[in-house]
Amino acid sequence: MKIKHPLLTTVATALLAVCASNAAYASGSDDYISLNLGEYNALRNNQQAFQYGGEYRFAEWGYGVRPILGAFGDTKGAAYGYGGLNWDVALIPNQLYIVPNFAVGAYHEGAGKDLGGVLEFRSGIELDYQFQNQHQLGIALNHLSNASIYSHNPGEESIIVTYSVPVSQVRTLLHF
Numbered sequence: 368m369k370i371k372h373p374l375l376t377t378v379a380t381a382l383l384a385v386c387a388s389n390a391a392y393a394s395g396s397d398d399y400i401s402l403n404l405g406e407y408n409a410l411r412n413n414q415q416a417f418q419y420g421g422e423y424r425f426a427e428w429g430y431g432v433r434p435i436l437g438a439f440g441d442t443k444g445a446a447y448g449y450g451g452l453n454w455d456v457a458l459i460p461n462q463l464y465i466v467p468n469f470a471v472g473a474y475h476e477g478a479g480k481d482l483g484g485v486l487e488f489r490s491g492i493e494l495d496y497q498f499q500n501q502h503q504l505g506i507a508l509n510h511l512s513n514a515s516i517y518s519h520n521p522g523e524e525s526i527i528v529t530y531s532v533p534v535s536q537v538r539t540l541l542h543f
Contacts, residue, residue: 398534399424403507405527407441407479414480416441418525424453431455435470439525444477447511449489466493466505474511483517493529503531 400423407418420439427433431454438448451470458465467490474487491509498504507529512522 397426397501399503399531400534400537401437401503401529401531403439403527403529405507405525407439407443407445407525408523409526410524414443416443416445416479418442418527420527422529424531427455431457435468437470441477441479443479444475445479446475446477447487447489448472451489453493455495462497464493464495464497464503464505466495466507467491468493468509480521480523481519482511482521482523483513483519486513486516487511488514495529495531501533501536503529505529505531 401421403418403420403422405418407416408414418439418441420437422435422437425434425436433453433455434450435453436450438446440446449470449472451468451472453466453468456465456467457463469491470489472487472489473485474482475485476482489509489511491507493505493507495503495505505528507525507527509525509527510522511525513520
């Protein structure tokens with residue numbers, strides 16, 4: 368599959384560079400790479416699209432807070448690159464987490480939904496199950512809007528399924 372979004376390509380390249388630059392970390396790093404798929408504009412009856420994306424979740428700063436970098440695109444040509452914070456709250460330690468999140472980023476509508484402007488804010492909530500091998504499977508509901516900084520602010524909601532893998536396991540698999 369060829370990615371046709373310049374913004375998404377740039378952010379994906381940046382994510383790969385971050386992964387490569389973190390190779391000096393100890394193998395016990397709890398950075399995660401997360402991939403996601405779902406429905407863009409899922410709670411509205413117009414301009415729905417298939418959404419796909421990825422996120423780099425850095426090691427926890429403390430109290431479950433971790434910085435994130437990510438991007439998504441959809442089948443109508445929209446793309447969004449962002450940076451923000453996740454807050455991993457253990458409902459059942461090492462097994463079930465609720466993850467509120469907030470991010471800010473740049474949006475390109477393509478032939479997709481006009482969200483009012485380039486600067487957009489994402490807020491969301493995710494529920495993750497962590498397997499014994501530290502992989503996580505989750506479902507997330509995210510809201511994307513410009514917080515009324517532009518005159519047009521329709522917003523959109525995405526429902527996505529996420530799969531996250533510790534970076535140390537990816538490095539071992541790829542032998543670097």
